[in-house]
Amino acid sequence: MKIIPARRLRGRVNVPGDKSITHRAALLAALARGRSRITNFSSSADCASTLHCLAQLGVAVEREGSVVRVEGAGAAEGGGTTFRVPSVALDCGNSGTTMRLLAGVLAGQPFTSTLTGDASLSSRPMRRVTGPVELMGARVKTEEGHAPLVVEGRQPLTAIDYETPVASAQVKSCVLLAGLFAEGRTRVTEAHALTRDHTERMLRWFGAHIETGHATRDDGATVHVASVEGMRGFAARDFHVPGDISSAAFLTAAAALLPGSELLIEGVGLNPTRTRFLDTLIMLGADARVEDEHDVCNEPVGTLRVRGARDEAEPLDRGKPALPLRGPDIAQLIDELPVLAVVGTQIEGGLEIREAGELRVKESDRIRTTVENLRAMGAEVEEYEDGLKVHGRARLRGARLDAHGDHRIAMAFAVAALLADGETEIVGAEECVAVSFPEFFHLLESVTER
Ligand code: S3P
Numbered sequence: 001m002k003i004i005p006a007r008r009l010r011g012r013v014n015v016p017g018d019k020s021i022t023h024r025a026a027l028l029a030a031l032a033r034g035r036s037r038i039t040n041f042s043s044s045a046d047c048a049s050t051l052h053c054l055a056q057l058g059v060a061v062e063r064e065g066s067v068v069r070v071e072g073a074g075a076a077e078g079g080g081t082t083f084r085v086p087s088v089a090l091d092c093g094n095s096g097t098t099m100r101l102l103a104g105v106l107a108g109q110p111f112t113s114t115l116t117g118d119a120s121l122s123s124r125p126m127r128r129v130t131g132p133v134e135l136m137g138a139r140v141k142t143e144e145g146h147a148p149l150v151v152e153g154r155q156p157l158t159a160i161d162y163e164t165p166v167a168s169a170q171v172k173s174c175v176l177l178a179g180l181f182a183e184g185r186t187r188v189t190e191a192h193a194l195t196r197d198h199t200e201r202m203l204r205w206f207g208a209h210i211e212t213g214h215a216t217r218d219d220g221a222t223v224h225v226a227s228v229e230g231m232r233g234f235a236a237r238d239f240h241v242p243g244d245i246s247s248a249a250f251l252t253a254a255a256a257l258l259p260g261s262e263l264l265i266e267g268v269g270l271n272p273t274r275t276r277f278l279d280t281l282i283m284l285g286a287d288a289r290v291e292d293e294h295d296v297c298n299e300p301v302g303t304l305r306v307r308g309a310r311d312e313a314e315p316l317d318r319g320k321p322a323l324p325l326r327g328p329d330i331a332q333l334i335d336e337l338p339v340l341a342v343v344g345t346q347i348e349g350g351l352e353i354r355e356a357g358e359l360r361v362k363e364s365d366r367i368r369t370t371v372e373n374l375r376a377m378g379a380e381v382e383e384y385e386d387g388l389k390v391h392g393r394a395r396l397r398g399a400r401l402d403a404h405g406d407h408r409i410a411m412a413f414a415v416a417a418l419l420a421d422g423e424t425e426i427v428g429a430e431e432c433v434a435v436s437f438p439e440f441f442h443l444l445e446s447v448t449e450r
Contacts (some may be wrong), residue, residue, distance in 0.1 A: 001410075001425065001426045001430050001441060002423055002424070002425050002427035003414055003418065003423065003424045003425075004259060004398075004416035004417075004423050004424075004450065005417070005418055005419065005420055005421065005422070005425065005450070006177065006254070006256075006418040006419075006448045007258065007260070007449050007450055008144075008258045008260040008449050009230045009251065009254055009255045009258055009261040009262075009263050009306055009308070009444075009447045009448055009449070010258065010260075010261060010262050010263065010264060010291060010447060010449055011264070011446065011447035012072050012262070012263075012264040012266065013251065013264070013266070013443055013446070014041075014243055014265070014266050014267055014448060015243040015244050015247045015248045015251070015265060015268060015437070015443070016043045016066070016189055016243065016244060016247065016437065016439060017040040017041050017066060017241035017242070017244060018198075018242055018243065018244040018245065018246075018269045019040040019042045019044045019046055019244055019246070019247075019301065019417050019436050020036070020041060020097065020098070020169070020196060020244075020246075021042075021048055021202070021242065021269065022041055022042035022044070022047040022050075022099070022196055022204050022241050022338065023029060023050050023095075023097045023101060024173070024199055025038045025041070025049045025202065025239045025241060026038065026041075026047065026061075026068070026070065027050065027054070027066060027101055027102070027105060027177065027206075027269070028053055028202055028203065028206050028234075029070035029072055029236060030054045030057070030059045030070055030072055030073055030404055031072060031073065031074055031177075031180065031232060031234075031237040032072035032074045032103070032206055032234055032235055032237065033072055033074035033075070033076065033234070033235050033236060034071075034072055034074070034235055034236030035069060035070070035071050035072065035236050036061065036069070036070050036072060036236040036237055036239060037067065037068075037069050037238045037239075038067070038068045038069075038070065038238070038239050038240075038450075039066065039067050039070040039238070039239070039240045039241065039376065040066050040240055040241040040242070040243070040267075041063070041066045041067065041241060042207050042241065042436075043437075043438050043439065044242065044420040044434070044435060044436045044437065044438065045093060045094065045095075045434045045435050045436075045438070046093065046094060046095035046097065046098060046436060047091050047095075047139065047199070047273075048093075049091065049093035049094075049095045049098045050092075050095065050097075050098045050101075050102075051145045053090040053091070053092065053098060053102055053115075053225065054070070054306040055090065056087075056090050057073070057083040057084060057086055057090075057113075058073065058082070058083055058084030059071065059073050059083070059202045060073070063355070070236075072236050074233050074235075074236075075233065077233075078231050078232075078340070079111075079181065079230060079231035079232050079408070079428060080096065080155060080181070080231075080233075080311060081109065082197075083109055083111075085111040085113070086113050086114075089097075089113075089114040089115070089116045090102065090113060090114065090116070091116050091117070092115055092116065092117040092121060092147075093118055093121070094118050094120055094121055094405075094435050095117070095121065095364060096118065096124055096170060096362075096363075097170055099121060099126070099147060099149070100116050100126070100128075100129045100170035100171065100173070101170065101174055101177055101298050102115060102175050103115060103126070103129045103130065103133060103140070103149060103151060103174055103395065104129065104133060104173065104174035104175060104176070105177050105178070105180075105181075106138075106151040106153050107133035107136060107138035107140070107151055107153050107154070107157060107178045107181070107184065108136075108138070108151060108153055108154070108155055108156070108157050108177075108180065108181020109153035109155060109181070110154065110155045110179050111152075111153055112150065112151065112152045112153065113148060113150060113151050113153070114148055114149065114150050114151070115149040115151065116147055116148045117147045117148075119306075120363050120364070120405055120406075121147060122146055122147045122148070122426070123146060124147075124361050124362075125145055125146070125151060125256065125361055126142055126145055126146055126147060126148070127145040127220075128130060128165070128166055128168060128170075128171050129170070129171055129174040130142055130145075130149065130163075130203040132171070132174065132175045132178070132447065133151075133157075133174065133175075133178050133273065135158075135160050136157040136159070136160055136179075136182055136186070136352055136403065137154045137155050137157045138152060138154050138157065138178070139151075140426055148239065149294075151218060152440060154180055154354075154396075156181055156182055156183040156185065156230065156231055156281065156340075157178055157179075157181050157182040157230070158182060158184075158187055159179060159182040159183060159184035159186040159187075160175070160182075160186055160187070161186075161187045161189070161228060161332045162175050162186070162187065162188050162189070162191075163188075163189040163191055163223075164188060164189070164190055164191075164192070164360065165263070167190065167192035167193045167195055167328075167330070167358075168195060168272075168331075168358075169195035169196040169197075169198070169199070170201050171266075171319075172188050172195060172226065172382040174201040175188045176188060176199055176203065176210075176226060176228050176272070177199070179227075179228040179230050180208065180228060180230055180231075180232075180382070181230055181231065181263035181362070182231070183228070183230060183231060184229070184230060185226040185227050185228065185229050185253075186228055186230060187225060187226070188225070188226050189223050189224070189225050190223065190224040190225075190339050191197050191217075191221065191223045191391050192334065193327075193328035193329075193330070193331035193332065193334070194214075194273060194328075194331075195273065195276055195333075195400060196223040196254060196271065196273040196329050196332075197212070197226075197271070197273050198271065198299070199226075199240060199270070200212050200226045201271075201298040201299060202239070202295070202298065203228060203245055203295075204235045204298060205237060205239065205297055205298045206235070206237050206340050207234045207235060207237070207254060208228060208229075208232065208234045208287055208321060209228060209229035209232050210226065210227070210228045210406055211226070211227050211228075212224070212225070212226045212227075212235070213225055216400070217221060219264055224446055226437075239297050240297050241269040241297050241298075242267060242268060242269030242270075242299050242301040243265065243267045243269060243298060243301075244268070244269065244436070244437070245268050245269045245270065245271075245274050245275065245277075245412075246274070246335045246436070247334065247436060247437040247440070248268050248304060249277050249278075249335075249336045249339055249446070250339055250411040250412065250415050250440070250444075251263060251265060251306075251381070251443070251444065252277075252278070252281065252288060252304065252306050253281070253339050253340075253343050254264070254415045254418050254419075255306040255307070255308055256281050256286040256287070256288060256307075256308060256309065256316065256343075257304055257309060257316070257343065257346050257415075257419055258306070258308045258309070258418065258419070259308045259309045259310065260308050261306065261307065261308030262305075262306070262307050262308070263304075263305075263306045264303060264304070264305050264433045265303065265304040265334075266303045266450070267301060267303070267444070268288060268301065268302065268303070268304050269299055269300070269324055270293060270301060270302050270321055271299055271300055271302055272300070272381075273332055274332070276329060276332035276333045276336075277333055277336035277340065277353065278290075278304070279337075280323075280325070280329075280333065280340065280441055281316075281343070282316045282411050283323075284316040284320075284343070285316040285317055286306070286309075286316055287306065287307040287308075288304065288305070288306045288307075289304075289305050289353070290302045290304060290305075291303040291305055292435035301384065311449070316343075316346065316347050317348050317349055319328040319348040319394075320348065321349045322349045322350045322351045322352050322389065322392070323344070323347070323349060323350075323351040323352070324349055324352050324354070325337075325340070325351065325352065325353045325354070325356075326353070326354040326355040326356070326387075327335035327355055328356055328365040330353070330356045330358070334359070334362075335364065335408060336355060337353055337359060337370075338366055338369075338370045338412035339411070339412040339413070340353070340410070340416055341353065341370050341374060341381075341388060342374070342412050342413070342415050342416045342419075343388050343389055343396040344390035344392065345377075345379045345391075345392065345396060346392070346393070346394070346419065348392045348393055348394070349392050349393045350392035350393075351389070351390050351392070352387065352388075352389040352390075353387040353388055353389075354384065354386055354387040355378065355386055355387065356386055356387045357385065357387075359387075359392055360391075362406070362408075363405065363406040363407065363408070363409075363435070364404040364405060364406035364409055366406065366408070367383060367384075367386075367387065367388055367411065368383070369402075369404045369409045370388060370409065370412070371383045371388050372402075373399075373401045373402070373409065373413050373416075374390065374416075375422070376399040376401055376439075377394075377396040377399050377401070378394060378395065378396055378397045378399075379391070379394040379396060380394060391426050395421065396416055396419055396420035396421070396423075397420055397421050397422055398417065398420045398421060398422030398423045399420075399422040399424055399425075400424075400425045400427070401413050401424060401425065401426045401427065402426070402427045402428065403426050403427060403428040403429045403432050404428075405428060405431075406431050406432060407432045407435040407436045407437065408436070410426055410428070410429035410432050410433050411433060411437065411440055413429075414429065414440070414441070414444065418448070429441075
């Protein structure tokens with residue numbers, strides 16, 4: 001993919017349905033009793049992997065573009081399912097969310113099944129989900145903590161009280177989904193940070209017995225607790241997926257940085273556990289605002305209006321010291337950190353990301369791949385084990401980059417390419433954006449003025 005610099009972005013766009021939310025809608029519809037219709041279903045390859053795995057479990061799925069009908073496998077009595085024992089391994093492709101959430105569901109089934117993935121997914125850590133489901137009574141064989149996972153399920157599982165050792169919505173969701181097949185109430189505590197809470201919101205939408213809240217510990221720390229009562233079952237319900245704010249983030253960053261831009265992104269999800277990127281841009285001085293905010297199926301949705309920097313000579317942050325990003329912020333910014341690092345090159349003080357070691361176990365080692373590509377474009381960057389530091393006000397130059405098979409690296413550096421001098425080539429970009437946002441380059445081109 002070759003990208004030439006842009007003058008500004010102008011227009012009105014809709015981003016495809018949210019990937020995280022779509023996975024959950026497909027899974028919960030599959031566990032419900034009856035037929036659910038999901039609209040604005042994500043066009044991502046990752047969510048297609050989830051649907052494909054569900055079909056292998058005997059769930060009847062019909063898809064017409066962004067409308068998906070799911071005939072739920074919820075058993076008529078109690079909370080079991082009528083899943084078919086899969087005859088082949090379930091292929092999760094590149095999708096960590098598919099594998100980790102399905103591991104929870106399959107832990108609670110009375111049969112053995114296997115989850116596989118591509119080379120990148122097979123190198124990502126899975127003990128974080130196999131650990132808790134084993135505590136609940138399932139058995140999981142792994143390749144030293146990696147996929148393929150052979151999940152020997154049990155029904156019912158034993159309810160547990162679990163504190164997540166890493167801030168991860170996938171781990172929390174895995175345990176809550178397994179909890180649907182446990183006798184009693186399964187509780188998940190998040191002590192590091194509240195991660196995206198789509199699973200909790202959607203369980204409530206479907207009428208599952210979910211409770212959420214927070215508590216203060218003796219040391220003054222606030223912890224977030226979600227719990228679910230198992231073996232109760234729930235009925236099908238239609239669901240509309242909001243636009244993906246993590247996909248919108250790339251367009252938002254480009255519009256905020258290019259003077260004279262004006263971009264309207266409609267119908268985008270605004271769940272507060274996902275909007276930290278927007279807050280950060282606004283804190284840096286970007287003109288980004290939310291209009292017409294309202295709830296759709298228990299998720300806040302609205303229109304995002306982003307205007308470009310007023311003047312090329314005036315950076316967004318106007319000379320503040322390096323912006324430190326660490327601690328609980330990291331969990332709520334996790335997917336946006338590569339593009340934020342690109343933003344960091346354009347602000348006076350630059351930006352420092354720490355306590356973000358999780359980035360090393362994403363679709364690529366995102367600390368390494370971000371640092372490598374930023375350096376290739378002429379930015380001054382320091383790499384740490386748990387993050388990176390970007391020096392501000394860099395004049396980026398076009399370069400030949402590698403997407404490293406990682407969709408968010410491809411899109412973050414497409415944004416960098418728009419800001420650079422000269423042409424940039426990103427090897428493998430077109431193939432890998434399909435993982436979350438197949439329309440990305442087309443949509444970007446449709447709003448780019450040169
Ligand atoms: C996701 C959770 C996050 C995120 C991923 C999607 C989810 O991963 O990075 O893109 O849908 O629950 P972790 O749970 O590993 O932080």
